[in-house]
Every structure is written in structure tokens, then in C-alpha cells.
Amino acid sequence: MVSPAEAPKRSTYRHGDLRNALIEAGVDLARESGPEAVVLREATRRAGVVPNAAYRHFADRRALLRAVSQVALARLAVAMESEPEDEPAGVPAVPGYGRILALVTGYLRFAQAEPGLFRAAFSTTDMVGTEAGSSTEAGGVTAFQLLSTALDDLVESGVLPAERRPGAEYFVWPAVHGLAVLLIDGPLRGLLPAQAHAAGQRLMDSIARGI
Amino acid sequence: MVSPAEAPKRSTYRHGDLRNALIEAGVDLARESGPEAVVLREATRRAGVVPNAAYRHFADRRALLRAVSQVALARLAVAMESEPEDEPAGVPAVPGYGRILALVTGYLRFAQAEPGLFRAAFSTTDMVGTEAGSSTEAGGVTAFQLLSTALDDLVESGVLPAERRPGAEYFVWPAVHGLAVLLIDGPLRGLLPAQAHAAGQRLMDSIARGI
């Protein structure tokens, strides 16, 4: 199974950076088959190390999964940030709204492109506390922060009345997240990315009008 | 662990209704600790039977989990249906809208009251196909159907323009589901049911205005 090429009989006794190697293996496992597949023994196997070695870096399996989850959340944020704002076709451009749309689209696209990772990102019960809190320890911006500041900008530019602002994340995020879940393994599974994009746009328009 | 009172040394060789006994045990396990806790061996233990007996009724562990999931979905639907419509305080009553609000409230209340079961309901990848399809084999009405017909009624009574109707479930459900997820183990965890209700109401108002 594990070719010696993968586990190259490292010459040094120490691995060098086992912790990150395990996380990376875990990420791969999550990408391949979702969070329940990130399994200690297989991760150590891929890192070319004996199972127990993992315990020098993680308290238990859940700790590894948490770390994987954080990586996944970071990648999600990157996907959101790097989604291009496309030009609004007919509607007059509302400043800042395109940004939010892009974030949402990136969110959905990531969920569709990396369902395993996406599920891993939200698989651990206590991770969202970190997520909604401030920064991940890696220093990356979180998805939640991205949304928050985009909404702030919307208030700034006068599009969104300030009294509507408080808690708006808690309208937008659930809606998008729910849609993402439906896209991954709900009744909308198998929708093409373009269709998903359209659905997201409709959803956002609907919410925007409401707010 | 398992008291003989629970597994009363059945006199007959056959169990009688092992299949349902296993499902029920599975439901209990899910209620106690979520879907990952519905484990074949423990279920059979609770049913007072040897592990392998389960394989006469379920192809594998996932099949049992699917059955549990269906029960959970059915209970969710019941919770939605039996949620009373409370009187709108100030707003003029929009016919049919109170119904939808009640359904949504029931959804959120169930998620908060039975997080383990709720997670189990949505834990299996292929269940939602059944859910969104027609009826569960048990003949109960599904949550999705409840929402659909409520929306139909809204069109009927002229509140919702017919051209806005198509796919409206896919706006409403994701939003509510996402909120439920946030309430269970997201940043909104620990919100009191009353506050959750308020949040749900705000969310729905926001969406309703948009549609």
C-alpha cells in the first residue's frame, strides 16, 4: 500500500516536522473521503511513522481532526477571498454588494469543489467558537470575519442602514451555509457549479432585499 | 452494564421484532451522543442479542444509521407540525405566513431540544434524497413537504406572487437549516430557545420581505 517512495526510510531518527506532516496527511484523507476518514493510524502510516508517534503532537484523534478543520477553514477563507467579483449584468452596481456576492460564491464553490474538506471544516463541535472568535492561530482571516467586514463596508457606503446591521452575519451566513450543505449532500446535490452560483445569487438577492 | 431487566432472557428463541428494537436502540444512542454513537454492537447489546444478529436486518452499520435517520426526520416533521402558531403581536396577520413561521420555529426548537437526533437526521449522505423525494416509507409527512405545501398555500392566498414561488423552498430551508446548525454547535450555541425563536423570526421576516 504505502510505497517506500512515500515513506523514504528517513535517515534521521527525528522526522523533522511530524506535526505538520500528520496534519497534511489528515487533510488529504479528509479531501478523499470526509472527516470520518481522518484516522490516526492511516495518517501516521502516510507520514511513515508508527501510530503512537502521533501522540507526541496530538492529545487524541479529535485533536488532529481539529487541526485539520482549522486548515480547512483557512482554505475556505482563501477560496472566498480569491473569488473574483463578476460584473453585475443588468442591475446598477451597488457598492460593496458585489463583494459579498463574491464571498458567497467562493463559499459555495469551495463546498462543491472540496466537499470532504468542507465537511471536515465544520465537523468538530468546538471549532466554530474559534472561527467566530478572532483569528485562527495560523493568522489567516476567517470566513466569518470576511463576511463581517464586508457587511461593515456595506454600512459604511450607506447601502445598509446601520440599525439593520447588528447580527446581519447571522442572517447571511446560515442561509449560505445551509445552501452549501444542500448542495453537498442534500436534494440539490449534483447541481452544476453554474447553477449553484445562480441559486446563491437568487438567495442573496432575496436576503438583501429583506435587509 | 446491561441489566437483565433490560434484556429479559427472552424465552422464545426469536426476538419478535429485533429490527425495530435495534432502530429504537439506535435512536436512543443518537439522542444521547449523536450519530457517531449509533454503533452496531451497542445497539444489539441493548436489544439483548448477539452482535451478528443485526446483520439479519441491516446490511451494515450505515444501513442502521439510515433507518435511525429516517425516524429522526419523521420526528422532526412531527415537531414542526405540532408547533402552535402564535398570534402575531403588532403586524397585521398575513394569512398562511404564521403557519410557515410555526414550521420554522418547530424546526429550530427540535434542533435545540434534540441535537443528537437532529444531527443524526442529516448525517447520512443519501437520506435527503428520500427526504426530498416523496414520502418516507413510514408514511409520515416530511419536513420538506410541510414547507412546500405551506408555500403553496401562500401562493393560493395571493400573498406570494406565483412567479416567485418556484424553488422558494430552496431559499427558506437552507436559511433555517443553517441557523439550526449554528444553534447546535456554531457560534450561536447556548442561545436560549426564546432567543432562537426571535432569531428565526427575524431571519424569516428578512427572507419573506425579499420574496
Next chain:
DNA sequence: CGAAAATGTGGACATCGTACACAAGTCCAG
């Protein structure tokens, strides 16, 4: 009534998480 189908039992195996004791490098105080 007797054979076939249904259902539960017993035993076995691979895999997993994890604990404990030990070994091999690494590093720093003297």
C-alpha cells in the same frame, strides 16, 4: 410431517484508538 427459509449464536479476524514502558537522538549546564 419434514424440508426449506428465517433468525439468532459462536468464534474469528482486521482495524482502530490509546496506554505504558523503553530507546534513540538532541541539547544544554557544568
Next chain:
DNA sequence: CTGGACTTGTGTACGATGTCCACATTTTCG
């Protein structure tokens, strides 16, 4: 330097789980 302490990986082991196979018992029905 150098020797002990610390870190990190190894070996062995145990209990739990999912699942397979052969067997026993009970029910059912031709």
C-alpha cells in the same frame, strides 16, 4: 567537551468495533 535531562519515535498490548463464516434453532409451508 560531556553527561544527564528532555524530546520524540518505537514496541507491545488491550479493549472495542465492523464484519465474515459456519452452525444451531425455530418457524413456516408445501
